[in-house]
Amino acid sequence: MRARALRAEWTKFRTVPSNLVTLAAAVVLMVGPGTLTAYRAGEGHQGAGVFDAANISLYGGFLFAQIVVGSLGVMVASSEYATGMIRTSLTAVPRRARLLAAKVTMFGAVALAAGQVASFASFLLGQVVIAAAGAPAATLGQPGVLRAVAGMGVVWALVGLVGVALGCLLRETMIATTVLVAINFIIPIIGPRLLPEAAGAAVTTYWPIAAGLRITTTVADPARLGPWAGLGLLAAFTALLLAAAFALFRTRDA
């Protein structure tokens, strides 16, 4: 029975053509700007200080891609409310937890798969251009590099699921997307520049997405969380949002 609901969600996802196009766009946005950033960083490399070649090849593109992945997650949930299809979905799968679990599993798997493709492509291309710019490139065999690259794919999935949770909680695509961009972009990136120093440092260290991205670093930073602690924090935050979405979805009228 659960397998049926999951299969139905996948059919729903793949039969809206723009979903697959958007997913492909996210991969392109990760690899394209990511490679460009990596090249510039390679050029700027002076030989001194830390140069985390793996992280550099992943981070630049992710800033763009995550907005797309998160918004797609939002749409997976909110478009059902926009079209009114949620009622058809719930007559087909009346158990609410089962329906939402199927959605979460389907999109989590889709975002994870696309994320791994994007992450490995971004890494491999990034290392080529870093080497071409004359900077020390990383290889997957070096300590922590495989963890960083595969971890990036996991962060994709988590960002996508934050989107699904927000879409389900807020139902309105515009509102949920705005909140998503605030959580994953505005607060962690612009926040530290505007906030008092202590608060800014706390955001940089503990804000879920900022913490989660520690998994993509291969050079330790004593001021920040470790890779696994950081990813754990992002995962816990995602789980909390999903738990709220399940609780609300189970009780409210459709």
Next chain:
Amino acid sequence: MTAIELKALTKRYGDRTAVDGLTCVIEPGRVTGFLGPNGAGKSTTMRMILGLDRPDGGGAYVGGRRYTDLPDPMREVGALLDARAVHGTRTARDHLLWLAHAAGLPESRADEVLRQVGLESVARRRVRTFSLGMSQRLGIAAALLGDPAVLLFDEPVNGLDPEGVKWIRELMRGLAGEGRAVLVSSHLMSEMALTADHLLIIGRGRLIADVAMADFVRRSSGVLVRADDPEPLVKRLTGEGAEVRTVADGGLVVGGMEAGEIGRAALAAGVALTELTPQRTSLEEAYMELTRDSLEFKAVAV
């Protein structure tokens, strides 16, 4: 044979009671027309039957179980609530495909119901290019997908051309003829007169009438009779089982008896008739009479 049972079903939105202690049974093997003015609570009742809205009191049961407890809901109940509630960029066939997957039905069912509703030629067109009538047909196809014993249609003839209206009427009659329970909401008594075997009439969330169509028709028709000396005639007619009402100007309205029978009764009673006119208060009027007090939105004469 599966029936729908409503037991003191109640729904409140804030301080307004949309459905108010509704108790009735929607029997299999017949088309039950669900009538009521705008805002009477028809759609809300259907949403509660489907477990979409949570009742504030009482319950709705399909074959003795709540919808949300049905192990295989789409094979037991099919519903058309809002034909436009589909994702416009999906094709008609893909829309039925995900439903088939959710219900564990073979994909061939999607093609079968598309054929049944006459949409096979547009099966691979995006739903947003559909007219309202085509959307209604797709909604009906979705309802029929699981070959369910119970069918709910919320205003299915909305937007259909006369051909489509006739098609739906025959479809519903056929479904009921196969022993299914068919509940269909409408505003139009005239349409229900042709389709329904039974009527549920609600106003402001309350049950106003739960009556067989035939009884409703009988009740709302009569024969206007005038006679020089009505007394013995009234006695005679009521003695034969007719219902007799006296109207304002001294005439009689006789229910439950044909004009010919009344004429013969008058002859037997030795009363001369001065008028004998079969009257058919339209069913629409009879229905409006019933729901007049529960109209929520009335046009104000200016």
